[in-house]
Each structure stands twice: as C-alpha cells, then as structure tokens.
Amino acid sequence: MPPLYTFGDMRTAIRTRLRPMVEADIPQVLDIExxxxxxxxPQTAYKRELTNKIARYFVLAEVRDDEGAPPPAGSPGIWASVRRALGATEPVPTSEYLLGFVGVWLMVNEAxxxxxxxxxxxxxxxxxxRLLLAAIELATDLDQEAVTLEVRASNEGAQRMYEKYAFNRMGLRKRYYTDNNEDAVIMTTPDLFTAGYKKLVGELRARHQERHPDLWP
Ligand SMILES: CC(C)(COP(=O)(O)OP(=O)(O)OC[C@H]1O[C@@H](n2cnc3c(N)ncnc32)[C@H](O)[C@@H]1OP(=O)(O)O)[C@@H](O)C(=O)NCCC(=O)NCCS
Incomplete structure (x- = not known):
C-alpha cells in the first residue's frame, strides 16, 4: 500500500519507481545536477549519453497518480470515460517528480x-x-565482475555510502577534477560473484526495503 500524503484537502497516493531515463527527464536531471x-x-551530454550503447541511465521517480485523489472538479464521468477510451487499467500517472538518477558505463568486465x-x-x-543498489544489480545481471567509480577526495558522504557497500579504495587520480584540481579516489567493489559479496548486498537490500518501503515497488 503506497503511503498517503495530504496536500490541502486532496489525498494523493505517492509511490516511486525506478525506470530508464528518457529525454523528457533531462530538464529535471539538469536541476539535480x-x-x-x-x-x-550540459544538456547535450545527456542527450548523447541516452544513445550511447555502453551507457545505462536510471531515474528514481515519484509517481503521483489519481488513486485516492478526487477527479477533476465537475467531470468525474468524463474523466473515467477518457481513461477507459485510452484503455487504462492502471491509474494514469499525471506527473513524475525525479528524486535522483544514476548513470553506468558497461566497460569490458566492470560497470x-x-x-x-x-x-x-x-x-x-x-x-x-536505492540507486547504487540498482547499479550493482544491473552489473550483476550483465555478468560484470565489479563496480567501480571515481569520487572527489573531499566527498565524504558519498565515500561513506560506497564503503557501506564494501567498495575498496584502489588509488588516486591526482588532480582529476579540473575545476579545483582535486584528486579523485578510485573505489571498486570486490568480485560481485563471491558468496560473501552476494550475501552482503542481499542483506543490505533487505534492510533497505524494510527501512524505505516507499522506494520499492
Ligand atoms: C552521495 C549521494 C548520492 C547520497 O545520496 P543519499 O540519498 O543522500 O544517500 P542515502 O540516504 O541513500 O544514504 C546511504 C548511505 O550513505 C551514507 N551517507 C550518505 N550521505 C552521507 C553523509 N552526508 N554523511 C555520512 N554518510 C552518508 C550512509 O552510510 C548512508 O547509510 P545510512 O542511512 O545507513 O546511514 C548524495 O549525497 C548526493 O547526491 N550528493 C551530491 C552528488 C554526489 O556527490 N554524487 C557522488 C559522486 S561520486
């Protein structure tokens, strides 16, 4: 059952869904960027990325639908017949608000x-x-051996998140970020297919689902 939030006198069901990024998402993605x-x-980079064969982009979207919300004033019958005419069996999403996104490149053996x-x-x-788990699961599904990334040396919050998923610090790329000459820390997971790592991800996933049920289907 999705959580119910109250906006004024309108009760609106809110749930989230993870899905591939599409071009229409780019303006919100740029806001988050x-x-x-x-x-x-720039916007052009995202447009290009969406057609890059080795790239996969996902967004986590808050889906607000008309479940629990009143139909448009004065037109419940019309609204229902429009939905039926469109062949709708599920509530029709009327807006999606992006909460975050992740982009992954599938290299030879590493995501x-x-x-x-x-x-x-x-x-x-x-x-x-939730987004990191999606990236790890994508890599596992596609038989990649590990997940790797670069993170700013000063970005402690992100590093804590990666450490939670057992990413190891593999080294530094000196002065990698040209805007302030900051070093990048290279962080990589252990082999995704070892029993120990699969167990860790399974446990973290289960704990996350328990803590944040609204972020799962
Ligand atoms: C890094 C980022 C994506 C984390 O997203 P988030 O939704 O805030 O993270 P979550 O709430 O899912 O946290 C997951 C874990 O990460 C760690 N974490 C996240 N932010 C943290 C912070 N500011 N300080 C310490 N730990 C943090 C914690 O271990 C947390 O687990 P917990 O809830 O059990 O404590 C977010 O801070 C962000 O968008 N930052 C700006 C962009 C960025 O830096 N991206 C990373 C580039 S490499």
Missing amino acids: RESFPSPW HIVTIAVREEHRRMGVGE
Missing part, C-alpha cells in the same frame, strides 16, 4: 558509475542507496 556538482554536464545524484531536499532518505 546543478545542485549536486560544481561542474554540471563504471559515471554519475549518481539525489535532489538536495531528498538526501539522507535512502534514495542514493
């Missing part, structure tokens, strides 16, 4: 997380971890 990174990617960000007002609520 701007509040997350000192040198955000490289090239970007991950959560809307500032939704941080520390499990969204980043």
Whole structure:
C-alpha cells in the first residue's frame, strides 16, 4: 500500500519507481545536477549519453497518480470515460517528480558509475542507496565482475555510502577534477560473484526495503 500524503484537502497516493531515463527527464536531471556538482554536464551530454550503447541511465521517480485523489472538479464521468477510451487499467500517472538518477558505463568486465545524484531536499532518505543498489544489480545481471567509480577526495558522504557497500579504495587520480584540481579516489567493489559479496548486498537490500518501503515497488 503506497503511503498517503495530504496536500490541502486532496489525498494523493505517492509511490516511486525506478525506470530508464528518457529525454523528457533531462530538464529535471539538469536541476539535480546543478545542485549536486560544481561542474554540471550540459544538456547535450545527456542527450548523447541516452544513445550511447555502453551507457545505462536510471531515474528514481515519484509517481503521483489519481488513486485516492478526487477527479477533476465537475467531470468525474468524463474523466473515467477518457481513461477507459485510452484503455487504462492502471491509474494514469499525471506527473513524475525525479528524486535522483544514476548513470553506468558497461566497460569490458566492470560497470563504471559515471554519475549518481539525489535532489538536495531528498538526501539522507535512502534514495542514493536505492540507486547504487540498482547499479550493482544491473552489473550483476550483465555478468560484470565489479563496480567501480571515481569520487572527489573531499566527498565524504558519498565515500561513506560506497564503503557501506564494501567498495575498496584502489588509488588516486591526482588532480582529476579540473575545476579545483582535486584528486579523485578510485573505489571498486570486490568480485560481485563471491558468496560473501552476494550475501552482503542481499542483506543490505533487505534492510533497505524494510527501512524505505516507499522506494520499492
Ligand atoms: C552521495 C549521494 C548520492 C547520497 O545520496 P543519499 O540519498 O543522500 O544517500 P542515502 O540516504 O541513500 O544514504 C546511504 C548511505 O550513505 C551514507 N551517507 C550518505 N550521505 C552521507 C553523509 N552526508 N554523511 C555520512 N554518510 C552518508 C550512509 O552510510 C548512508 O547509510 P545510512 O542511512 O545507513 O546511514 C548524495 O549525497 C548526493 O547526491 N550528493 C551530491 C552528488 C554526489 O556527490 N554524487 C557522488 C559522486 S561520486
């Protein structure tokens, strides 16, 4: 049962779904980028990335539907017949608000997380971890051996998240970030298919589902 939030006198069901990023998401992705990174990617970079064969991008979207909400004033019959005419069996999503996104490049044997960000007002609520789990599960499904990434040396919050998933510090790329010449820390998971790592991810996933049921289907 999705949680119910109250907006004025309207009760609206809110749930989230993880899905592939599409071009229409780019304006919201850029909003999240701007509040997350000192040198955000331009819109053209995202358009290009969505057709990059080795790239996979996902968003976690808050889906607000008309379940529990009143139909548009004065037109319940019309609304129902429009939905029936469209062949709707599920509530029709009327808007999706993005909470965060993750981008992964599938290299030869490794999945490289090239970007991950959560809307500032939704941080520390499990969204980043949900996206990281999606990246790890994608890599596992596609038989990649490990997940790897670079993170700013000063970005302690993100490093804590990766350490929670047993990413090891493999080394530094000196002065990797050209905006401030900051070093990047290279962090990589153990082999995804070892029994120990599969067990860790399974346990963390189960704990996350228990703590944040609204972020799972
Ligand atoms: C890094 C980021 C994606 C984390 O997302 P989030 O939704 O806030 O993270 P979660 O709430 O899912 O936290 C998951 C775990 O990460 C760690 N963590 C996340 N943010 C942290 C912080 N600010 N300080 C310490 N630990 C933190 C914790 O271990 C947490 O687990 P817990 O809830 O059991 O304590 C988010 O802070 C962000 O978008 N930052 C800006 C962009 C960025 O830095 N991206 C990473 C580039 S490499």
